[in-house]
Amino acid sequence: MNNIKKITFLSLLLAIAIILGIVDSYIPTNIPGVKLGLANIIIVMVLYLFSYKEAILINLIRIYISALLRGTIFSMGFLMSLSGGILSLLIMIILKIILKNKGIIFVSIIGAIFHSIGQILIAIIYLDTINILYYLPILILISILTGFIMGLIAYKIVNNKTIIRKVEQINNNK
Amino acid sequence: MLLFFKKTWWQILIIFLIASSCIGLICYFYFSQPNQPIASIYFKDQLIRTIDLNASKDEIFYVDGEHDRLQITIKDHQIGITHSNCPLQYCVNMGLTNKANMPIVCMYNGIYIIISGESDFDIAI
Numbered sequence: 001m002n003n004i005k006k007i008t009f010l011s012l013l014l015a016i017a018i019i020l021g022i023v024d025s026y027i028p029t030n031i032p033g034v035k036l037g038l039a040n041i042i043i044v045m046v047l048y049l050f051s052y053k054e055a056i057l058i059n060l061i062r063i064y065i066s067a068l069l070r071g072t073i074f075s076m077g078f079l080m081s082l083s084g085g086i087l088s089l090l091i092m093i094i095l096k097i098i099l100k101n102k103g104i105i106f107v108s109i110i111g112a113i114f115h116s117i118g119q120i121l122i123a124i125i126y127l128d129t130i131n132i133l134y135y136l137p138i139l140i141l142i143s144i145l146t147g148f149i150m151g152l153i154a155y156k157i158v159n160n161k162t163i164i165r166k167v168e169q170i171n172n173n174k
Numbered sequence: 175m176l177l178f179f180k181k182t183w184w185q186i187l188i189i190f191l192i193a194s195s196c197i198g199l200i201c202y203f204y205f206s207q208p209n210q211p212i213a214s215i216y217f218k219d220q221l222i223r224t225i226d227l228n229a230s231k232d233e234i235f236y237v238d239g240e241h242d243r244l245q246i247t248i249k250d251h252q253i254g255i256t257h258s259n260c261p262l263q264y265c266v267n268m269g270l271t272n273k274a275n276m277p278i279v280c281m282y283n284g285i286y287i288i289i290s291g292e293s294d295f296d297i298a299i
Contacts, residue, residue, distance in 0.1 A: 106187060131216065
């Protein structure tokens with residue numbers, strides 16, 4: 001019984017992350033492979049409201065379920081998504097520790113940059129060429145802007161008093 | 175001015191990153207048209223064909239990828255992948271281009287087109 005509220009809350013966040021990820025894929029950006037990263041709002045939120053364990057769990061389940069729903073599981077797109085997701089989350093966890101739970105917008109920007117780097121790394125391994133690195137500068141430049149916007153939204157949500165109270169209740173209800 | 179210096183290192187870094195991103199994107203989109211664009215078509219690390227886009231005539235040809243045969247079109251000195259059976263269709267959605275700011279990539283088939291050439295601006299590949 002101890003963690004039912006927490007599991008329910010995290011499940012809701014996971015569902016929102018999956019829906020945001022699907023909505024994201026339908027938002028045209030004119031640049032192939034570039035997405036706003038709406039689901040990253042939820043991952044950053046979970047990382048700051050709970051801990052890195054929950055963030056890793058939500059991120060991995062989100063990537064798998066999103067790929068299952070799109071029918072792209074174990075495809076190249078899935079592997080790129082997985083590598084980007086894991087690398088960005090690892091960097092965000094390290095940065096969060098360094099910044100002592102502050103700098104959510106900065107963490108989001110760096111996370112978005114490393115998401116792109118993770119994707120390009122997989123593309124380099126798959127295509128067996130470093131020529132694909134030509135694509136990295138534009139991805140990084142766009143990642144900075146999208147990471148900033150998503151980080152700003154996550155910052156507003158994480159600092160919302162109602163949400164803070166709710167999370168405190170969940171964490172104390174053990 | 176004092177407020178600026180009161181900020182922590184990562185807040186200053188955010189301002190720097192956003193400013194450099196905006197400047198970088200403007201440069202990328204406005205100065206990425208080479209004078210003599212040359213398109214190189216690769217299958218993985220193997221160069222298949224090189225085309226001088228300024229001297230090219232309108233043409234449609236096919237390239238064998240890993241899973242599928244891709245239709246590549248040259249029209250009005252621009253190049254693009256116009257048909258592929260890949261699931262995401264990112265390569266087809268890019269349309270025709272002669273800009274050097276990003277390669278046309280079909281990850282599913284391992285085919286990519288890089289446009290290079292000399293430009294007035296250093297950022298062009």
